[in-house]
Amino acid sequence: MATVEIRNVRKAFGPVEVLHGVSVDIADGEFVVLVGPSGCGKSTLLRMLAGLENITAGEIAIGGKVVNAVPPKDRDIAMVFQNYALYPHMTVFDNMAFSLTLAKAPRSVMEQEVGRAAKILGLEQLLHRFPRQLSGGQRQRVAMGRAIVRNPQVFLFDEPLSNLDAKLRVQMRAEIKELHQRLKVTTVYVTHDQIEAMTMADKIVVMNNGHIEQAGRPLDLYDKPANLFVAGFIGSPAMNMVKGIVTGGRLRMDDGTEWPLPVNGSKPKEGPAIYGVRPEHLQLDSGGIPATVQVVEPTGSETQVLMRIGGQPVIGAFRERVSAKPGEILPVRPDTALVHLFDQQSGMRL
């Protein structure tokens, strides 16, 4: 187990810089999720941590030791790949024991180590099978087993669940989290799925275009997004963003519709702003803002309603069962303790 420090790391492929100075501190035993849209540089950062890409500038330290020039095999890390990267011509046992085979470990050690990992992951019955003969979830477990056998200081996961179907993904998500709680190994996990990030992480690092937008505990990111990008990325359905002008303690839209300002912050200065309210923080209230219903989507536990207010689309997620027809007017009221205000120009939280 070890800490990981990423200090002002840059990566350029030829003239194209994809990471523009990224710094992350990861505590010993912490589960950190790098999340962001495709092409934001999160996988590149993980591969640099693994030693599969070299570091253009900056420093990466594992366990207090700078590893910029250390080859992958000496970094004491194990990685689970998106496509699992199981050796197709080896049985599950041989796959898991491969690092020990390379290190010329005696057979008894292999059996003991592989047996331990197989027991943790429930793979005992599958050790003689080939990867082809396994289901997606089983392959995923073998890939993790191979990492566990390494007994590394840091686990790296590169979008490990994206090849699984939705149900299995939820199950494996819980398994990975449980595994981390049991082994307490420092883990860096890359995903583009904000729900995975929210449910698994001790700390989320939201990345976009080679920058870190915000890093922090999952609920902090949800409650206090630092900017519009994080606000829109974390949470599902995504936060509603309403454009308007702050004037007289209200936010006024072009058509004159007015929204109440957040009650928690200091008094914001007057001028153009973006008003952020999560769908789940809109309530049905007869005295609320009138919204024109467009689409009603009942999910069972809640009802999502796509509406228009002042010509702008707004989604509401209500615990009540809404039976409104398209075209009807539904009055909604934002929970002013939970709404956000952002600067229109910079996108930063006001």
Place this chain on the structure above:
Amino acid sequence: MTVATMTDWTRARPQPGWLARLFDYKPFLVVACLFPAIGLLTVFLTYPLGLGLWLSFTDTKIGRTGQWVGWDNFEYLMEDPQFWSAVFYSVFYTAVATFGKFALGLWLALLLNNHVPFKSLLRAIILLPWIVPTVLSALAFWWLYDPQFSIFSYLAVDVLGIREKPFDFLSTTWPARWSLIAANIWRGIPFVAISLLAGLQTISPSLYEAALLDGSTAWQRFRYITFPLLLPILAIVMTFSIIFTFTDFQLVYAITRGGPINSTHLMATLAFQRGIAGGELGEGAAIAVSMIPFLVVATLFSYFALARRKWQQGEAND
């Protein structure tokens, strides 16, 4: 004359013509589709093979219809040292040339699978020996191996001065045999290299990355990842290569014509020499037919020993 009311009217089903109905008739369709392939195979494969087999059991000569002579031709060949010399050289030629082609071809494929500058140009250059007609490249080698005008001799004797006399490539038994093998390797490398390169490119790069993190050295990655995963393609390419090499004719016939003193005859060139040049069609055919068991063994070996791998099959049982 009655007029159909609207409710009675139904859209007339189009009646297919006799041709359309004929093509809908399955037995006819099967025969029609198979005919071109069967026809070509019969005319160009089955008939020559059958004729060859038939000839090998007759004493046919050019210009004279033969009589059935049973195993006479083969019994004669069993006693013929020249035939056995050709068998030996065919096997030796195939074994050494195949080894050389695969060693160099695999090396080239591994090289080209890396990021090298001018990759596509290099690939095109490597394919050249294969594109050039064999007879043309054989002529080139004939010049390279010429006792007087060989460029190698010129370099060694006149330029570098490390030899007194020109090289003797083709005028004695073993140098001639090795020279032909070298020419065959040169010609066979592109096929092997390009096929194996295609095979290498099917291996997922993440396997190498996983192996890198597992602590492998470059040799271990070759030994545990590249080689086993390349083996199925290697087996197929090797089967083809063995067949092509064993049945080689053009290179030998163009460069040495089987000489000196018949020492470089392959079974194919000897068959041609006896059958066409010598006019003994029956005997030539018998030599050619004698190649079949060797080819069958080579094919079966590749097929059973190398091509099928359990890990390639998807069944859940084992």
